[in-house]
Ligand code: TXA
């Protein structure tokens with residue numbers, strides 16, 4: 001099997017080469033990916049949202065390697081990716097009608113459901129919680145790998161804890177290096193921000209209603225439409241979701257949210273103080289003050305989501321000290337883009 005040639009050092013969770021192997025999608029690549037997962041290795045897996053750092057969800061040692069590679073605290077729960085909604089029963093219990101309706105409407109797609117943990121789902125994946133996060137991704141490569149593997153795959157975004165999520169195979173290799181042995185190149189992610197997380201774990205309406213824990217690829221309006229009632233956003237007090245921590249999704253450069261009308265003046269002021277300043281803007285060809293770098297972020301929310309993380313990476317490549325960004329229109333996936341920008345601008 002070609003997997004043997006990949007030369008993983010599984011015990012260390014590192015490949016022995018300095019750079020990960022990046023394969024183009026093919027039946028052979030999917031078979032290698034499945035073999036990597038079966039052997040307890042870490043796989044860079046493209047999804048429609050962002051690239052995931054994938055491991056066999058039923059293998060606690062492999063799941064442990066995810067936390068080590070990311071530098072992420074082990075009490076932070078992971079999302080289990082499966083090939084179809086029918087697999088839900090293997091990982092979750094007491095699945096409500098609401099949960100099934102959402103799964104039916106949005107899977108495969110950028111929606112993660114929080115459900116009661118199934119009896120055989122390891123607490124290593126759920127960070128010790130009695131709930132579990134599950135999603136069926138839409139990316140054809142993710143689905144092909146999940147089918148070839150046949151089990152559930154735990155996958156956080158394939159970046160170091162707290163930093164910018166990867167939307168290309170090269171981003172994964174740049175951020176995690178040899179910690180990930182194999183990456184399947186699925187091209188640039190089509191959604192570009194993470195899945196929407198909806199908590200449907202409360203089956204007794206007296207204990208609470210379905211709520212959004214993290215805005216993402218599926219807009220709030222679309223969820224409300226399917227359920228025929230408003231979908232509230234709940235920001236948890238006990239911060240268990242890293243996506244709910246103040247500073248997250250952040251580049252090296254300091255991020256500041258600035259009103260679009262103040263952008264040029266604010267950038268000029270900072271540049272005059274000797275800082276290398278980037279602005280995220282759809283008007284890259286406008287006049288920008290000397291010392292200010294315009295980095296393209298489209299105005300349309302879907303396009304902005306697709307481009308956001310690459311734009312934040314570009315700011316760091318240009319070695320800017322600070323990046324100023326106006327908030328996008330908060331409609332549709334624009335809500336998730338604004339959320340990520342606010343988190344990136346959060347206190348460090
Ligand atoms: O789009 C996505 O969701 C990507 C791709 C790879 O699927 N994955 C992703 O994973 O964003 P990660 O680990 O970066 O973020 C998952 C979020 C975390 O904020 C985690 O705390 C939350 O899901 N989460 C997982 N299980 C949970 C649970 N049982 N209760 C509450 N939050 C949970």
Ligand code: MG
Pocket residue numbers: 156157165
């Ligand atoms: Mg993440």
